[in-house]
Amino acid sequence: MPPKAGDAVPDVTLQEGTPGDEVKLKDLFAGKKGILFGVPGAFTPGCSKTHLPGYVSKTDALKEAGAEVVACVTVNDAFVAQAWAESAGAVGKVHVLADPHLELTKALDVVLDAEGKLGTKRCKRFSAVIVDNTFKAFNVEPDGGGLTCSLVEPTMAQLKAA
Template sequence: MITAAAAIAQKATKKPAKMTVKAGDALPDVKLDELVGGEIKQQSLKELFAGKKGILFGVPGAFTPGCSKTHLPGYVADFEKLQAAGAEVIICVAVNDAFAMDAWGQANNTAGKVVMLADARAELTKALGIELDAPAVLGNTRCRRFSAVIEDGKFKTVNLEAGGELTCSLSNVILDQLKQ
């Protein structure tokens, strides 16, 4: 039996996992969408991390199996540990609209823990060079799974998954990196 995550990995265009951003690079000046009080508000990623230490992680899509069963729930469950290790902000992004990200956040009890931002136009995904070409499964280009520790607007660490894997971008890996 093949898992949904494996299906995404198999049907996605076979491109090597590469991230153009690296430790030491500044966050791109990209605005992402958040549903606030029923209205879409654009949030500056740079401003959200200005003067703070935190986590930025991305997933292929809201409500997709691996993202919903493992990836996002891990960050929610480990919130207090991540906060104790120094994370002042935790942000999840996906190439979805703000309504889908808000509903997914509500379904996973992210309020007050993980900020759910929509990269609806894939601007962040493209700026970081982390496109997942998966039209056969997800309908369009999506974001590869990744995680990063951000400190005062700069990447301290970056972790990029290959295909549909769930290993190096999970909350337990970031927790160890926050402590460094």
Template sequence: MTTAKAGDKLPDATVYEGKPDNKVKVRDVFKGKKGVLFGVPGAFTPGCSKTHLPGYISDYDKLTKAGAQVIACTSVNDAFVMAAWGEQNKADGKVLMLADTQMELTKGLGLTLDAEGMLGNKRCKRFSAVIEDDTITHMNVEPDGSGLSCSLASVVLEQLQKS
């Protein structure tokens, strides 16, 4: 699968929020809204916990002022792990924590990261995207799949301010 790009629609993927029986369609999250979706290789991992998620939480007010109506984080972890990670980082009310347990979203976006040697299984490449009514307007995928440069909140903020 090719990596999703600006102009592509979000895949019709199901993710989970808070607990395994709370199914969420990604398209429903962004339907009729402008927002930010970002993905990380793993909850509680160093770069994700020290920089990536905290950046979106600390820049929440700036991002919403620039037009984001919803901000969502996804990872190939279970719903309980994502909920606990969000709670630890005080994401409630700011960032939706979406578990992509079946990799429907990750595969649908063409963002599978082979992290078997590092994290034990396949994961999601680190990325960020600006979404407008289910359509990707900006797609930022880290060149190595896990770095912290083009997918940061500061980059997305600039993109929101220009659109």
């Protein structure tokens, strides 16, 4: 079952930039308020045209709403995640974190069976508001891949309320 308000952020290590650049999720959100969102994969249409660009374009509004950190997790290797972050203008605005072994995806129970379309299991689209390593809100797209509750606007409204 995916996390609910009050649950702790799982203790997992992701990658940012290269496979050797590890990011502990608990360190990223320790003492901070922010947003974590997940996508099925870098360079896929919905992720590249709508999901990540929405968060990148609203960076200033997210900061005004209280976000100290905004992070995106994708089930890709660190090199692909970094290339995607660069191509989307996300560097310095949104941490694009690689979850190549689905560690976080499994811990959050948001595994998407995308073997038919993408060749492997991926991450369902989700968004979460986190305050000091505690989930204040967690949203999973009903079909795992849609673009409704995990987009920037509804998540920013939850951030403001947290």
